[in-house]
Structure formats: structure tokens, C-alpha cells
Amino acid sequence: MTTPDSRIRELIVTPIAFRDPPLLNSSGVHEPLALRLILQLVLEDGTVGLGESTGGDIRIERLGAAARAVVGMDVFDTTAVAAAIDSVLLPTVPSSHERGWTTSAVEVACLDAQGKLLGRSVSDLLGGAVRDAVPFAAYLFYKWAEHPALDGRPAVGDEWGEALDPAGIVEQARLMRQRYGFSSFKLKGGVFPPDEEIAAMRALAEAFPGQPLRLDPNTAWTVETSQYVARELDGCLEYLEDPTPTIPGMAEVAKTSPMPLATNMCVVAWEQLKPAVEQDAIQVLLTDHHYWGGLRRTRELAAVCEAFGIGLSMHSNSHLGISLAAMTHVAAAIPNLDTSCDTHYPWNFADDVIVPGVLELRDGAVEVPAGPGLGVELDHDALERLHRVYLDSGMKGRDDTGYMRRVHPEYEFKLPRW
Numbered sequence: 578m579t580t581p582d583s584r585i586r587e588l589i590v591t592p593i594a595f596r597d598p599p600l601l602n603s604s605g606v607h608e609p610l611a612l613r614l615i616l617q618l619v620l621e622d623g624t625v626g627l628g629e630s631t632g633g634d635i636r637i638e639r640l641g642a643a644a645r646a647v648v649g650m651d652v653f654d655t656t657a658v659a660a661a662i663d664s665v666l667l668p669t670v671p672s673s674h675e676r677g678w679t680t681s682a683v684e685v686a687c688l689d690a691q692g693k694l695l696g697r698s699v700s701d702l703l704g705g706a707v708r709d710a711v712p713f714a715a716y717l718f719y720k721w722a723e724h725p726a727l728d729g730r731p732a733v734g735d736e737w738g739e740a741l742d743p744a745g746i747v748e749q750a751r752l753m754r755q756r757y758g759f760s761s762f763k764l765k766g767g768v769f770p771p772d773e774e775i776a777a778m779r780a781l782a783e784a785f786p787g788q789p790l791r792l793d794p795n796t797a798w799t800v801e802t803s804q805y806v807a808r809e810l811d812g813c814l815e816y817l818e819d820p821t822p823t824i825p826g827m828a829e830v831a832k833t834s835p836m837p838l839a840t841n842m843c844v845v846a847w848e849q850l851k852p853a854v855e856q857d858a859i860q861v862l863l864t865d866h867h868y869w870g871g872l873r874r875t876r877e878l879a880a881v882c883e884a885f886g887i888g889l890s891m892h893s894n895s896h897l898g899i900s901l902a903a904m905t906h907v908a909a910a911i912p913n914l915d916t917s918c919d920t921h922y923p924w925n926f927a928d929d930v931i932v933p934g935v936l937e938l939r940d941g942a943v944e945v946p947a948g949p950g951l952g953v954e955l956d957h958d959a960l961e962r963l964h965r966v967y968l969d970s971g972m973k974g975r976d977d978t979g980y981m982r983r984v985h986p987e988y989e990f991k992l993p994r995w
């Protein structure tokens with residue numbers, strides 16, 4: 578039997594831009610286009626592994642450095658591949674969290690290629706799926722009806738319409754449930770004064786009795802405001818996510834919070850786990866393979882959380898199908914990830930770069946693709962088209978605050994705000 582040549586010949590990184598609705602958050606509003614990077618890791622035998630990561634100039638530059646570092650390495654040597662990327666970035670990128678974005682993206686492409694070589698799915702490579710489908714939560718956002726006309730560009734509406742009050746949020750949740758069958762709901766808060774967001778959560782609780790609810794204001798509140806909201810929403814939330822900044826801040830809120838506190842902000846790197854555990858700052862960690870070093874490291878993170886009694890959920894940022902496939906495989910392979918995960922997919926899948934048909938959100942869940950590898954196929958025409966959209970956009974990175982200020986020049990960014 579001849580062994581396929583599993584050395585890495587080339588890593589192709591293609592920046593793309595895709596449509597994004599005007600979703601509001603604590604730092605502003607989503608721009609009309611979101612950026613992403615699509616990775617094609619080409620092996621000497623012609624096998625191609627896919628990956629997807631956050632876009633923007635800084636990440637293109639770092640992935641470029643990674644691409645040069647990994648040529649000639651064996652795709653099965655993911656520990657050495659990660660170490661090579663880490664050491665090439667170390668002199669200019671001191672934060673392990675920041676370096677993690679780059680190593681993660683390449684690791685996923687390596688695992689996809691490995692799976693294709695072996696004829697096995699990525700979840701098999703991670704130890705095997707413990708569930709056939711991964712449940713996701715409906716990710717609700719306050720939003721404008723349209724991106725307003727700006728700089729000669731006409732206004733751009735969408736099928737979701739406006740959601741700026743409790744009735745609008747409940748309506749959005751109903752649509753999400755009707756279309757995708759979600760049975761848990763997360764509201765992106767930190768947009769309106771806390772009493773308005775408390776009212777929205779109560780309206781959701783009334784509309785969807787007994788269904789898990791979460792609120793995430795992305796650190797828009799002081800410790801005192803967080804304690805107030807937690808008291809007001811006693812009995813209403815599965816968990817409260819990142820009410821206030823920093824590990825000590827979260828620890829202070831946790832002392833009196835009737836519900837668990839969750840984070841994808843104050844614990845985003847390995848060295849932050851120890852102080853978080855020591856201070857009992859969080860009860861749920863939202864994993865994200867895009868920045869925790871990849872899929873295998875996410876499994877290891879899950880084991881650490883299990884050891885310290887920390888529950889698990891999963892974070893997302895605006896993403897497309899390659900990321901969703903990776904999120905689904907890793908979530909399927911982690912026994913203690915038993916709450917629904919976050920996904921932005923309903924907001925963005927219309928512009929996907931994968932051939933449709935494999936990843937469907939049905940009954941609030943995504944079936945684990947059978948593989949091989951991630952089990953998704955790149956749509957080269959879509960990639961080319963979205964790459965041109967990126968080139969025409971001239972965008973260099975995400976800027977929710979800058980966009981908000983162009984529409985509302987009086988907007989002031991400040992965290993915590995209330």
C-alpha cells in the first residue's frame with residue numbers, strides 16, 4: 578500500500594465579505610458586510626483541508642506568516658504545526674489569545690485534510706460523536722429595519738425587520754423558532770437601559786414558558802447594575818453572560834447572582850482559567866475553537882472545565898458554513914457540552930461559501946456531518962464572488978462603533994455604560 582503524501586504544500590488564505598444585517602450590540606452596530614477568511618490547506622497529494630476564521634488585515638497578515646511556517650510539515654503533526662505558528666508569531670504577538678486565532682484556523686484545516694485522507698469525520702478524529710445532532714440557541718438581536726442610506730449607497734433592508742423593544746424581540750424569536758425550531762433563546766443586550774432589557778427577557782419568558790433563556794450585554798454594566806439585573810431576572814435565566822468586565826468584576830457579581838454567570842470575554846486564554854477558578858468568577862464557559870487553539874484544544878478545555886465544575890456552552894461570531902461544521906463536530910465530541918450552542922448562522926447563511934444541503938438548522942439543531950473531514954464542500958464560484966465583494970469593500974476590519982458613529986455622530990462608546 579502506498580501512503581499518500583501528507584506534507585503541506587501550500588496554505589491559501591482568501592479574504593471574503595458577506596452581507597450582515599444591522600444587529601445592535603454594546604459597542605455599536607454590525608456593518609453591512611462582515612469579513613471572514615477561508616483557508617485551503619493543500620497537501621502534496623492534492624488533498625485540500627478547509628478552514629474559516631475571522632477576517633481583517635491583522636489576521637490576514639498573521640495567517641500569511643503561518644502559511645510560510647507550515648509548508649513541508651506533515652498534516653498529522655498538528656502539535657508541531659501549532660508550535661511552528663506560535664513561535665513565528667511570538668515576537669510580534671505577545672498575547673496567547675491572539676496567537677490562538679491563527680493556530681486554531683490552521684488546525685481545523687489540518688483535521689479536515691486528515692479526515693479526507695483517512696475517510697473519517699472530524700468528530701471521529703476527536704474521539705467520536707456522543708450525539709448525532711448539536712442543539713443551538715436562537716441568537717436574538719435588537720436591530721434596525723435596514724442599513725440606512727449612507728455615502729451614496731441606498732438603504733438595505735432584510736427579511737427580519739425591526740426589533741427595538743420587547744414586542745419586536747418576541748416576534749423575532751417566534752420567527753427564529755418557526756424557521757429553525759429553536760427551543761432556547763439568547764438576547765444580545767447592552768443596547769438599551771437595563772430595565773428595557775429586563776422587560777424583553779420577561780416577555781420572552783412569557784412567550785416561551787420553560788425554555789432556556791440567556792442575556793449577554795457584553796460587559797455593558799457596572800457590578801452594581803449587574804447585581805440589580807440578576808436579582809430582577811431571578812428564575813428567568815439559564816445563565817447571565819458577561820454582565821460586567823474583568824474576572825474580579827464577575828466574581829463580585831457571582832457572589833450574589835441567583836443564576837450562573839457565563840463568559841466568552843473575561844476568560845479567553847489558558848492563563849485566565851486559574852484566576853477565574855480561584856475567584857469563582859464564572860460558572861459557565863463559552864468555548865470557541867476559533868480562539869482556544871482549535872478543536873483538540875477545545876476538547877482539552879472541556880476536560881479542565883469538567884474538573885473544576887464549570888459548565889460549558891459555545892460562543893459564536895458572524896460566521897459561515899465551514900465554521901459551523903467545525904463547531905458542530907467539536908460540540909458533538911464533547912460529552913459535557915450539553916447546553917445549546919450559539920450561532921449567527923441564520924443571519925448570514927444566505928452568502929455561504931459551501932455547497933448547500935449538508936448543514937441544516939432543523940428542530941434547533943444541526944446534524945453532525947458524516948464526513949470525511951468536516952463533511953462540507955467549498956463552492957468555488959461563491960468564494961470567488963465573495964472575494965470580489967471583499968476587494969470592492971476596501972474594509973480592513975470590523976468596526977461596529979465607527980459604523981454607528983457614521984449613522985449617529987452623537988453616539989458615545991463607553992463600557993460599562995450603565
Ligand SMILES: O=C([O-])C(=O)C[C@H](O)[C@@H](O)C(=O)[O-]
Nearest residue numbers: 602793795841892893894895
Ligand atoms: O457572545 C458574544 O459575546 C458574541 O456573540 C460576540 C459577537 O461579536 C456579538 O456581540 C455580535 O455579533 O455583535
Ligand SMILES: [Mg+2]
Nearest residue numbers: 793818819841
Ligand atoms: Mg458573549
